Amino acid sequence: MPVTWRSLIAAICAATAFAQPLRANAQPIAAGRAVTYADIADLSYAAGLVALVRIDTVIAIDPSRSTAVRPGYGRFYIEGEAKSLLVSRKPLGRNVRYLVDLPLNGRGWSDDLEGEEVFVFARSVPGKPGELQLVTPTAQLRWTPAREARLRGVLRAAVSPDAPPTITGVRALLHVPGALLGQGRTQIFLDTQDGSFASVTILHRPGVPPSWHASFSELIADAGGPPEAESLEWYRLACSLPGTPPPGADISPTRAARSQAEADYRLVLDALGPCKRNLHFRPQMTAQSFLAPDQA
Numbered sequence: 001m002p003v004t005w006r007s008l009i010a011a012i013c014a015a016t017a018f019a020q021p022l023r024a025n026a027q028p029i030a031a032g033r034a035v036t037y038a039d040i041a042d043l044s045y046a047a048g049l050v051a052l053v054r055i056d057t058v059i060a061i062d063p064s065r066s067t068a069v070r071p072g073y074g075r076f077y078i079e080g081e082a083k084s085l086l087v088s089r090k091p092l093g094r095n096v097r098y099l100v101d102l103p104l105n106g107r108g109w110s111d112d113l114e115g116e117e118v119f120v121f122a123r124s125v126p127g128k129p130g131e132l133q134l135v136t137p138t139a140q141l142r143w144t145p146a147r148e149a150r151l152r153g154v155l156r157a158a159v160s161p162d163a164p165p166t167i168t169g170v171r172a173l174l175h176v177p178g179a180l181l182g183q184g185r186t187q188i189f190l191d192t193q194d195g196s197f198a199s200v201t202i203l204h205r206p207g208v209p210p211s212w213h214a215s216f217s218e219l220i221a222d223a224g225g226p227p228e229a230e231s232l233e234w235y236r237l238a239c240s241l242p243g244t245p246p247p248g249a250d251i252s253p254t255r256a257a258r259s260q261a262e263a264d265y266r267l268v269l270d271a272l273g274p275c276k277r278n279l280h281f282r283p284q285m286t287a288q289s290f291l292a293p294d295q296a
Contacts, residue, residue, distance in 0.1 A: 034278065035147070035278060035279060036276045037150065040141075041154050041239075042277070042283060043135060043283060044087075044155060044158065045158060046121070046285050046289055047122060047290060048088065048122065049092060049122055049123065049124065049132075049290065050120070050122075050155065050290075051084065051086065051088070051092060051096070051119070051120055052082070052086065052117055052119055053078075053117065053118055053120050054081045054083050054116070054117050055080045055115065055116050055117070056079050056115075057077075058076050058077075058078055058112075058113050059076060060074055060075075061076060061099070066099065068101040068137065069281075070101065073101045073103055073104060073137075074104050075099055075137075076102055076110065077098075078097060078098055078100055078140075079095070080095075080118075082095070082096050086151065086155055087155050089290050090124055093130050096120075096130050096131075097130060097131055098122060098131070098132040098133065098134055099134070100134060101137040101138050102138075116142060117143040118140045119140070119143060119147070119148075121139040121140075121141075121283075122135060122139065123135065135283040136279075136280070136281035137280075138279065138281060139281075139283070154232070157232035158232065158291060160232075162216070163232060164198065164214075164216040164232060165192040165194050165196045165198060165236070166240070167190050167193075167241065168193050169190070169246065170188060170191070170241065170246060170249050171189040171190060172250075173187070173250045173251065173261040173262070174186065174251050175257040175261035176252075176257070177256075181206060182206040183204055183206055184203075185201065185202070186201070186261050186264040186265075187199055188200040188201075188202075188245075188265060188268070196216070197218045198215070198216050199215050200212060200215075200268055201213055202267065202268065210267060212264070213225055214226070214227055214233055216233070226271055226272070234272065235275070238273065241268070244265075250262060
């Protein structure tokens with residue numbers, strides 16, 4: 001490899017660390033398990049840009065210079081052409097370069113990616129045009145038509161004017177019995193990152209199963225139903241609500257009402273189902289995310 005390549009890669013290794021911190025409880029992806037909606041949403045909402053890149057050059061990095069985070073992986077220097085910019089806080093030039101960790105086979109080789117198209121979830125490196133920093137060491141996904149459709153849906157939902165906010169916790173639960181036996185209402189009030197309103201309402205009517213819906217405005221109506229699976233509303237709830245309400249959150253007036261409120265909370269969690277994540281790492285939101293408000 002020419003000296004110019006060595007110098008360039010050494011500089012990239014020094015300057016382009018992966019975005020930190022990574023969640024310590026990240027789990028490895030099992031063979032044959034697909035990237036999930038939550039995986040794509042996690043990567044997308046932490047990124048300053050999401051781009052479709054055609055890979056032109058793949059060069060293995062000497063482990064003595066820069067080591068992959070996970071065993072069984074190698075670190076690679078990538079050069080490619082940005083084919084399209086799906087979302088970004090800043091313009092992006094045609095030529096890009098970055099580091100990525102890729103799985104190695106039993107012979108210590110990675111898949112041949114030259115000529116392949118991939119989605120990258122990254123942030124621009126200040127003062128270095130074309131140089132990207134992935135939001136996790138493996139934040140590169142191969143292009144498929146289905147993956148592009150899902151990714152574009154995730155991004156469209158995020159920039160919609162009525163997009164639900166990020167949920168940060170449960171503020172209070174309150175169950176109020178109705179006038180008739182079997183009648184009542186439970187409300188779960190949620191804390192959000194931007195301070196906007198969010199709640200879940202569970203309605204009990206005599207002779208019918210309970211129904212519930214989420215509201216992301218201060219107007220709480222009795223109409224509507226649970227959010228669709230693999231929607232942004234579902235993601236915000238399923239991937240943010242804790243397994244149990246925090247101590248002291250249940251402010252229902254009686255013991256029976258408190259028991260009903262807690263049962264209704266479990267009903268909502270069961271209906272939402274698990275927030276499945278199969279990727280190795282989870283990025284964290286930062287001020288560099290394309291969703292973060294611009295600083296004055």
